[in-house]
Structure formats: C-alpha cells, structure tokens
Amino acid sequence: MGHDAEHLERVRAQYDTAPYPRIPLHHAHSEDTAMLYLHNLMTPYYLRNQRVVSGAGKRILDAGCGSGFTSLALAQANPGARIVGIDLSERSVAVARERLAFHGFKSAEFHALPIERVGELGEDFDLINCDEVLYLLPDPGVGLAALTGALAPDGILRANLHSAYARAPVFRAQKFFQTLGLAGHRDEAEEIALARQTMERMNDGAQLKKDAWTPFASLHDDSEWYRMNYLLVGDKGFTIPETFAMLADCGLELVNMLLWPTWELRHWFKSGQPPPLVAAQIGKLTTAERLHLSELIHSSHRLIDFWCGHAGQSRHRDPMETWDAGDFAASVLHLHPQLATERLKQFLLDCLEAGEPFNFNQHMRVPYGDPIVIDGMEAALLPLWDGPQPYAEFERHWVRLAVRRTTVARPVFEHTARGELRRFVRRMESLAYLMVEPVG
Numbered sequence: 001m002g003h004d005a006e007h008l009e010r011v012r013a014q015y016d017t018a019p020y021p022r023i024p025l026h027h028a029h030s031e032d033t034a035m036l037y038l039h040n041l042m043t044p045y046y047l048r049n050q051r052v053v054s055g056a057g058k059r060i061l062d063a064g065c066g067s068g069f070t071s072l073a074l075a076q077a078n079p080g081a082r083i084v085g086i087d088l089s090e091r092s093v094a095v096a097r098e099r100l101a102f103h104g105f106k107s108a109e110f111h112a113l114p115i116e117r118v119g120e121l122g123e124d125f126d127l128i129n130c131d132e133v134l135y136l137l138p139d140p141g142v143g144l145a146a147l148t149g150a151l152a153p154d155g156i157l158r159a160n161l162h163s164a165y166a167r168a169p170v171f172r173a174q175k176f177f178q179t180l181g182l183a184g185h186r187d188e189a190e191e192i193a194l195a196r197q198t199m200e201r202m203n204d205g206a207q208l209k210k211d212a213w214t215p216f217a218s219l220h221d222d223s224e225w226y227r228m229n230y231l232l233v234g235d236k237g238f239t240i241p242e243t244f245a246m247l248a249d250c251g252l253e254l255v256n257m258l259l260w261p262t263w264e265l266r267h268w269f270k271s272g273q274p275p276p277l278v279a280a281q282i283g284k285l286t287t288a289e290r291l292h293l294s295e296l297i298h299s300s301h302r303l304i305d306f307w308c309g310h311a312g313q314s315r316h317r318d319p320m321e322t323w324d325a326g327d328f329a330a331s332v333l334h335l336h337p338q339l340a341t342e343r344l345k346q347f348l349l350d351c352l353e354a355g356e357p358f359n360f361n362q363h364m365r366v367p368y369g370d371p372i373v374i375d376g377m378e379a380a381l382l383p384l385w386d387g388p389q390p391y392a393e394f395e396r397h398w399v400r401l402a403v404r405r406t407t408v409a410r411p412v413f414e415h416t417a418r419g420e421l422r423r424f425v426r427r428m429e430s431l432a433y434l435m436v437e438p439v440g
C-alpha cells in the first residue's frame, strides 16, 4: 500500500470506530441561530455579491460529513436544497443518513467516497461545506483542488485548516504520544487511559502540561476529546500564508473568514487604535497580510475557517460608508432568515413589553462584536419580520416612531433619526444580519 493509501486507511479506521461528532440523532439545530446562520448559503453569498439568494433548489455538498451533524445544519438552514454528503468512513455515512432521515430529510443522499474522488459524483454544487476535514488529508491541496472542480461557477466553498500557531501545544502532545507508540496502535480505550495517566503524572510546571492539558480540564473525562486531539491521526497545522497559497493554486479567492470580526487587526490594540507603525501600513496591506499579522499577534483561532469561491466572482461593491441618501432610498432591506424567526420576534415583543433593550447579538453564540442595541426604537423593527421592506418605506415608519419620542423641533429631529437609522443599517449589514439589496 502506498503512503497516501495507508494514511487514508488509518483515518478511515479511526472514524469507522467512532463516527464524529458523537451527538444523539434527535439533537436538532432549530434553536441554534448562529449555527444556522453560518450554514445558510445566503450569508456568504450576500457578503460576496450583495444579492439575496434562496437555498431552495440549490445543490449542497457536505464533504467529509462525518455523522451528519453539519449536514443537518445545512438542510435546516437551506430549506428546499438538495443535500449530498460524502465521507471516507462508511459507518459515518450510515449514521449521517439515519440522522437526516430522523429529521425528515429523507431525500438527502450519502456516499462513502473520499474527497479526492468527489468528481465521481458527476455534479456541481452551489455550496460545499468541508468542516474539520482538510487537515486530515494526506495532501489538503489535492482535496481542495478536487472540491474546486465540483464547485459551480458562482458557488461558495467553506473549508478550514488547523492553525499551526494556535494548535502548537496539541501537535506537541501528538508527537509525544506517537513517539511513545500511541495513536492507532493499540485498543483505543487503553490508549486514552494511558494518555490520561501520563498527563496526570506529569509535573504541573511542565510546559506541555501547562499548554496542552491544564487549560482543557473540563474535557479530561471526554474520550472524544483525546481522540480528536492527542490521538488524532493525520492532523496537520497551517498558517495564513500557506492557506492563501493553497487557495491561489486552486484558482480560488477568499470571500471572508467565518468569524471575521474576531480577525480584525485593530481589535488587538488598546481602544481599537493601532499605533503609528501599524496604522501607517494597514491601508496598504493585502487581506492575507492583515490576517497573518492578526494570527501572529494572537493565535486564538484553532481553525483558519473561511468561505471562498472561484476567482473573479466577487462583485465590486461601493462600501456602504460611501452611500448617500439616494443609494439608501433605492434599496430593499431583508432581515436574515435565521433572525427572521417567530422565536426572535417573540423575544422582541417580550422586550417591548418589559421595556428592555433588544440585542441582536445576544442570539449569536459566536462573537460578532459589541451588542447591537437600538435603545427605544425596538418597535420600529417589527415590519422586518413581515418580509422585505423598501428602504424609503421603512425609513418613514422609523422616523414617525422616532418623532413621537421627542420634544426636539421636528425637522431637526427627523434628520437625526434618518442618520441613526443609516448607522444601524450599516452595522447590521456589515454582519449580513440585514441584507440591503440595491433595486434594479
């Protein structure tokens, strides 16, 4: 057996023994706004093209679907889409099929097929999700190239790689245990017990223990944690420059990082103000350079997690900071479908009744920045739940409500209220919570 084939065999054996993730079939994502928002095709498509697309009728591939937990999120976030999942491990595929059927997605299709051979499906996909997989491949570049070949011309591919910087302590632990003969060579339960005993017996001051054991105290009883970290077969780390080189080799370009606000370089300086050395450069840096500086300052991201698409698909868009009143007036507002839910509307109504502020970010588990609160103007938001709103009409409604709340002279206040609405829309739009589509 060649080295690559042997590698695939070891990875397959690991996931056949324990399909990942080990989450009960009945667990649904319906209340997990953040998970659905990230798996909704509309989110990256809007960020790239400033157009609202529906997932209905779209073809979605979960590449390396494991036990189908992400496939289910894709199905729930994109109603009416065709869902296909592939995985190296036959047992994982069987669990994924069962999971989707359990939730009523009976037409979802699953195949035991390595990513490297995705072309055998003979199909193009509008959205490909490849979560927590590429870093396991013998050559992630080969896998990424295969996925690129299965991506529709304006399709979006979400993939991720382990960060060489953030995961360095775990790579050291892997090397340590491999050198001692663990990682797929004995019975797994025995390997986990031996690894655990070894870490417990290590001096608390030992660097490996401080970096790769103590911070994960809450997981020391979880066998999946050992499997996915110390004993993971084929794991590799990458940097931002390496990731961008891989994208360029495949003719792909970045759409955005999944948790993009947390990669902001400014974020790492006091009061968000970069010092002169950085400020002088920031405007001249490429996206890859900015992200690289960010990972060098603070490698908090275990994953380099990104959306990308074929090069040349990004639509040139005037930044909203440069929009004038006319641009706003000629647009339509769509509340992101993952926020336009009955559950969130009820939450807003409860806030209104209790006189409490409503914060959109409270519903996003992932850190998309400061609270988005519109103190006292909550009632003005309600029409967003009724469907797309022509901006001009929404603004009239907003101003009418704002005027009722003030004693300031009407024309002055109307002007202020319009400005406030534009600020709110810009902030919401930058996160695709509100999608602002130019008319025509």
Ligand SMILES: C[S@@+](CC[C@H](N)C(=O)[O-])C[C@H]1O[C@@H](n2cnc3c(N)ncnc32)[C@H](O)[C@@H]1O
Pocket: 008, 011, 012, 015, 020, 021, 063, 064, 065, 066, 067, 068, 069, 070, 086, 087, 088, 089, 092, 113, 114, 115, 116, 130, 131, 132, 133, 136, 137
């Ligand atoms: C960590 S799990 C991720 C599962 C799922 N994507 C998720 O995030 O929940 C990695 C999965 O990738 C699969 N895998 C690894 N190498 C693969 C390859 N070359 N082709 C297809 N699947 C592969 C494994 O079998 C495993 O199910």
